[in-house]
Amino acid sequence: MKAILEGSHAIAEAVRLAKPEVISAYPITPQTHIVERLAEMVANGELESEYICVESEFSALSAALGASCAGSRVYSATSSQGLLFMAEVCFNVAGMRQPIVMSIANRAVSAPLSIWNDQQDSIALRDAGWIQLYAEDVQESFDLHLLAYRACEDHRVLLPAFVCFDGFIISHTYEPVDIPEEKEVQAYLPPYNPLNKLDADDPLSMGMYATPDYYMEFRYEMDRAMDRSLAVLKEAGKEFKKIFGRDYSELIESYKLEDAEVAIVALGSICGTIKDAVDEMRAEGKKVGLLKIRALRPFPAEDIKKALSGIKKVGIFEKNISIGSRMKGAVGYEVKDAINDSSVQVLSYVAGLGGRDIRIRDIKKITEEIEKGKGDCFYGIREELI
Amino acid sequence: MTAAELIAVAAFKSGVFSQAFPAFGVERRGAPVQAFVRFSDEKVRLRSQVYEPDYVIVQDSSLIKDVDVFSGLKKGGIIIINTSGEISGNIPDGVRYIPIDATRLALEILGVPITNTTLMGAFAAASGEISLDALEEAVRERFSGSLADKNVAASRAAYEMVKGGV
Numbered sequence: 001m002k003a004i005l006e007g008s009h010a011i012a013e014a015v016r017l018a019k020p021e022v023i024s025a026y027p028i029t030p031q032t033h034i035v036e037r038l039a040e041m042v043a044n045g046e047l048e049s050e051y052i053c054v055e056s057e058f059s060a061l062s063a064a065l066g067a068s069c070a071g072s073r074v075y076s077a078t079s080s081q082g083l084l085f086m087a088e089v090c091f092n093v094a095g096m097r098q099p100i101v102m103s104i105a106n107r108a109v110s111a112p113l114s115i116w117n118d119q120q121d122s123i124a125l126r127d128a129g130w131i132q133l134y135a136e137d138v139q140e141s142f143d144l145h146l147l148a149y150r151a152c153e154d155h156r157v158l159l160p161a162f163v164c165f166d167g168f169i170i171s172h173t174y175e176p177v178d179i180p181e182e183k184e185v186q187a188y189l190p191p192y193n194p195l196n197k198l199d200a201d202d203p204l205s206m207g208m209y210a211t212p213d214y215y216m217e218f219r220y221e222m223d224r225a226m227d228r229s230l231a232v233l234k235e236a237g238k239e240f241k242k243i244f245g246r247d248y249s250e251l252i253e254s255y256k257l258e259d260a261e262v263a264i265v266a267l268g269s270i271c272g273t274i275k276d277a278v279d280e281m282r283a284e285g286k287k288v289g290l291l292k293i294r295a296l297r298p299f300p301a302e303d304i305k306k307a308l309s310g311i312k313k314v315g316i317f318e319k320n321i322s323i324g325s326r327m328k329g330a331v332g333y334e335v336k337d338a339i340n341d342s343s344v345q346v347l348s349y350v351a352g353l354g355g356r357d358i359r360i361r362d363i364k365k366i367t368e369e370i371e372k373g374k375g376d377c378f379y380g381i382r383e384e385l386i
Numbered sequence: 387m388t389a390a391e392l393i394a395v396a397a398f399k400s401g402v403f404s405q406a407f408p409a410f411g412v413e414r415r416g417a418p419v420q421a422f423v424r425f426s427d428e429k430v431r432l433r434s435q436v437y438e439p440d441y442v443i444v445q446d447s448s449l450i451k452d453v454d455v456f457s458g459l460k461k462g463g464i465i466i467i468n469t470s471g472e473i474s475g476n477i478p479d480g481v482r483y484i485p486i487d488a489t490r491l492a493l494e495i496l497g498v499p500i501t502n503t504t505l506m507g508a509f510a511a512a513s514g515e516i517s518l519d520a521l522e523e524a525v526r527e528r529f530s531g532s533l534a535d536k537n538v539a540a541s542r543a544a545y546e547m548v549k550g551g552v
Contacts, residue, residue, distance in 0.1 A: 004394060168410070173406065173433075174404070174405065174407070175403075175404065270433065357434050358433075358434060359437065360434065
């Protein structure tokens, strides 16, 4: 059914259809509308789920972790400081191999306080062992929640996932979205079948102490599971297409890259603006294209290399800053490593931090900088404030 | 934001792709806020704020002294301002200015000075972009019972007023 919904409410619909047995979350802007709507659904009987009210994000994810260990499908959501407050538990969830799916309404981190969008929060948790998916629009945000549950709960994976979408830009935007039928979702996403769970009649321990003789192998297994998740996510994408018609069989999306001389690489909602900018630049005779990265973890390095092959100038649009690093943005390094060709120029552009609006003309200016070979820098600094 | 949402929903119901989003300053009711709407026959991909609008709706004319509400308004564009009298500031050439005392209408019909549905009626009449029926459908989805009836009445009253030439 096609409907026009606020992004947050569309995501709440996706969660309702995924039928988590436990929801444990703490409100924070710009994620609040999701958990408010879910609380409403639980209260009025639209969703049969245990909604745990907690006093902080730390507790939210801790309770979620416990519920997941007990064998439940679990959902949480957060943003910014909330995610940072969860950081310790995030590592535990992944280390205990619990396939929790958590929405991240991407928001800048303090200080200074900002409620507006960038992707610093989830990228700061890059190495926590969670799958990280990034959505461009409301529909993709909806879809990736279903896809994430399916892939995470696969016994070849058993890792948690962030489904990331830009705060306000997606979470507070009304746009048309196709909400599938419940039976279609049931066919795609059967109930969670845990490999191990806490059971008083068959006791086991999770998250145990590991001495130096054992610890490394746990991390090694997590990394192998993440590697395997590349294929599992693609399979989940192919199945998604069969049932719902939308194609997520790749973890990247190429837009007008075939004959491109310049490629812009980006994650999230900015990809929409870049597509419009690419069309305008193409009309002006510039051979430019976009590579959208849907999964930052696992990082689809081989696919990125293939998609960008033959392109000599690549620029990464980064809504994050790795302070003190040479390239400035965190994603650029991985793209550069994926390409692994010194004859290709790969440069990062840190832009749109703390909600600074990015227009088509900004994308055009960044493209000019890529053409000139100037990068690994901030874009759009107001010199009068420095 | 409610007004932007209603336009987007009404446009969607008229069969086009629409997008509405807010740009918050501070998070509290009554604080100045901008909200933007785009509609198109094709999927809207662009996510930046709207800098060159075809239409501007100003819900509180006292903002005019602080904000350049005419900024970027296209030639041939329309600006609808909720005002009970003269506004400060000059109307740019080539734009159509529609003053409407939406607060008074809202007070008369709704009993509260909330002007979203009234201004939406004015917008539907002035722009021709959304039909009154689609607007009514959007209003009835947002509100229920007598509140919906009153808001539909407020939309219609403003629509007729603008159609009749304010």
